[in-house]
Amino acid sequence: MSSLLNTVLPCYVRRTRLPLLSLRCVDCRSETATTGQGRFRVNANGKLLDVWLLVRCVSCGRTHKLTVHERAPVKSFDPTQLDGYHSSDPDLVASTLLDPRLARRHHFALNWEGCWRLDTPSVWVDEPWPVQVVVHFEDPVPLRPERLVARGLGLSRNAVLRRVKSEIPLRRPTSSGFTFTVLPGDSRSTTSEIPG
Template sequence: MVVPTRLPLVRRRCHACASERFRASGKFRVNANHKLIDAWLLALCTVCGETAKLTVLERMTVRSVRPELLDRLHHNDPGLTAELLQDPAVRRRNRIALDWDNAWRLDTGRSDHLDREVVDVSVRLTARIPVRPARLIAEGCGLPRAEVERLITEGRIVSAVALSGRLSSNFAFTLKRSALPRTTGLPGMVRRTGPSPDPRRPRWTVPRSRGPSPGSSRRSWAGASRRGRR
């Protein structure tokens, strides 16, 4: 499960210092003019503190706005801030994007089932956070990122959705561990099977040489020996 740890930053250019990140203050400004109402979410520049107004309501008639929404605006409801930042209509109206870097965490819960040969995993996002599936799989399964990308290419990690790029919705995947290498050794070493007779000895051994191949090299050695005895 992917869970937000804080509100995302707002990607918008600051006219005062040219910074490109704002932090939502959680406060709203509401202005009523006769029967029309405007509302903005206030955001602060992360560098200079300049205030920017993100339009929530624009020239709306008071009767067309739900009383519950008006109440939440007047009380600076923190939950409303998170909802509005993830509202595609609000982002399009204000021409902004969200920066979710370091604003979420992965909660795997019980992960003892990951030792099975074939693992079916469902990933749920509690918010529309754009994440890279390969990163989530690597972190949740304890595998290097490069190894996960290789397994995706080889078809050992499969999903009904494309695992490349970013996703912001729930997805599921299957990990086939039966073909994964359990460990690696040094070049020229082989793995011994069965219990080790001595736990102090390493389980990796260097294969013994079988000597020269029959036919050529062995005959040359024997011929040299006979010539030496003559």
């Protein structure tokens, strides 16, 4: 198949905002919380520091603290990281929230609905078929490849199953990069299946 490929194109799954947390509120029992703009709280107790990531219940507004570091010696922190906690650096907020260890410790899941976009090349129609596409994930957004490919290429899900070949299962969620090949449309395809 690779010898028949004319073009290799990259696609990128990018985060548009921080995902919501599926985390039960102790006050109103809602299941949804947000980091909002993302803030840390740092508390010093002698030479020990506590660092929390603050999240807010979407329903009632109650603030919850997710422990990031507990009674950690000040000397154990990299100065740049410590500055990031004090200034609530957005990149540090994102990397902390997306760390699976934090989710396991606090028993929450991330809700990525509406928090990502797929950036695709704008030259699909001009490219000769078949086309090989390499998908890169900038953040661990769990998506079904079938849905991702359909959305990115403007194909129906039936067309994806007919025209797309991949080494990974298209119906099983992934958050890792993968490669797929789009074959030329057949007589059953319609022009609406090809992005314009």
